[in-house]
Amino acid sequence: MEDIQITGLRARAVNVPLQYPVKTAVGTVATSPLVLIDLLTNANVIGHAYVFTYTPLALKPTLQMVEELEALVKGMPLSPHDIDRAVTARFRLIGNTGIVRMATAGIDMAAWDAKAKAHRLPLVELLGGKARPLAAYDSHSMDDVELGTKRARDAVEAGFKAVKTKIGYATLDYDLKVVRALKQVTGETTQLMVDYNQGLSVPEAKRRGHALEAEGISWIEEPTLQHDYAGHASIREALKIPVQMGENWFGPDEMQKAVDSRACDFCMPDLMKIGGVTGWLKASAIAEQHSLPMSSHIFQEFSAHVLAVSPTAHLLERMDLTGPILEPVLQFKDGQAHFGNEAGAGIRWKEDAVSRFLV
Template sequence: MEEIRITGLRARAVNVPLQYPVKTAVGTVATSPLVLIDLLTNANVTGHAYVFTYTPLALKPTLQMVEELGALVQGMPLSPHDLDRAFNGRFRLIGHTGIVRIATAGIDMAAWDAKAKAHRVPLVELLGGKARPLPAYDSHSMDDVALGTKRARDAVESGFRAIKTKIGYATLDDDLKVVRAIKAVTGNAADLMVDYNQALSVPEAKRRGRALAAEGIAWIEEPTLQQDYAGHASIREALTTPIQMGENWFGPDEMQKAVDAKACDFAMPDLMKIGGVSGWLKASAIAEQHGLPLSSHIFQEFSAHVLAVSPTAHFLEKMDMAGPVLEPLLRFRDGNAHFGDEPGAGIRWNEEAVSQFLV
């Protein structure tokens, strides 16, 4: 059998609408700026992936970095682990983080997708697992009472048994008002998690966390600056509600530092920032070693496959950042994510929509 090699790469920038803007205590993501990646091979299969740049300001430099890397990997074997090692070596001096990490992770994901397609199996099977329903939660924004209760009611009626809302309002009373309104709607039908998006000081996080304990919150996410592992550990020690973090770990080494600091009860790597599928597998091993329940952060299509082979899999986050430019292959039913037996990771572009939202 001829060795499968990478023959080219195409990258496109799109800015797609969101059904609900992602409002947080530290800013609003009004649209979803994405770089779409097509990794071409000599096996007549193309790997697809996308990366999310949070702000349109980062679209152009991320697109350029992906294209530069595309020229670098052309002609290389379709071996994601070898690509990962090559990227880690090449960017050791400049630092394998930020836009560099985002771009290499996107290519890593596309390479895994292409490899699974070349073997005619879903990505989860290439990784040694099998597709299964995954517990999922519906991820909401800083929606205040009216929209927050509407979205919570809709989620419960759709079968979700867990919901996350973003808080960090001007006062603790405002936080409690929103949390209690949502709990009044959901009752015992769904767990409620809250996300501060790094908005609080350590003392304020302890103060608000103690007040939230009586509300039966399932976890408090990123209560203070994500890089302050000691601060998170101090908050965790002071509270009874579990602490969740991880979406801003750039690479498994940062995850390891957080774990060593005892900064969290739960872990939530972001597939793109952690280093793609290759980085996720390393993060999953760390989580298993330390008994940390592992949840995903956005990138729900790829995340379903890697969570299914993670020994400490906890929750898949339902937050659809790319839906307008994708064919709907991932389904949510009865509080679970369901992904089928299509080869690869389940990324298929809606080309008509892509052309509409091209930047």
């Protein structure tokens, strides 16, 4: 195959409606603000990816950062590892984190998508794996009792064997009320996990965690500030419930610090924040070295491919942030994610919908 070069880059900002707003203990994500990336090559293939900015306030800065990076990658070979090294060198002095990390990760994902398309392979096969059904969990919000039980029932009826809900209500009693209502629906055959989204102090996390120990919870996620690895380690030591974290690690180096601090029993890197597919592969090696079960955080289309080649693969998070603007290549059936033989990562824009939601 002839050498493939990057010839250009296109980025667009959209703000997409969500079926259910993502309510957390520390705020609500009411819409899905996304930067869509198209990486152009001289091989008649285009790599697609997107990044999620959490708030519309970050859309334009992230879009501009992606656009500015065109000057760095244009003319480079379609080699994600070389791109990663070039980006690392360029941003060493200011740090490859925040919006810089988000933008460069999006380009990394688009490069891997283009490379897989050029080889006419699904991304999972380009990475040396094989498409297979992946166990998934249905990821819900801070939904209170009525909506929470409805969504849990829908998930169980759809065949999911694991459901996550966000808690961190004003009182421990209300946390328990919601959890017990959901457990009535999930029963003993479906796991229930809880996510505090960094909403508690370390002492309060221990107090609430001890109360949850009798409720059959499968993991407690980010009970305190994500960067407080010592605090997470203290909570982990105090509780019988496994501690989950990782969605806010900006790069494998931060993951390594958390692991060295013994901060968690499980890990769930975010594909964007960890550094795209290239960053995920580095994180996967850390998880394997320390026997940490590894789950994904959002970006379900790309995450399915990289999780399938992760030695300690645990659960894929099902949280659809792109439904209105993406063709449904990834399918969920009987609690598992199924992705077929389409080349690349399975990202196909619905251009008419993209046009409607452009910012």
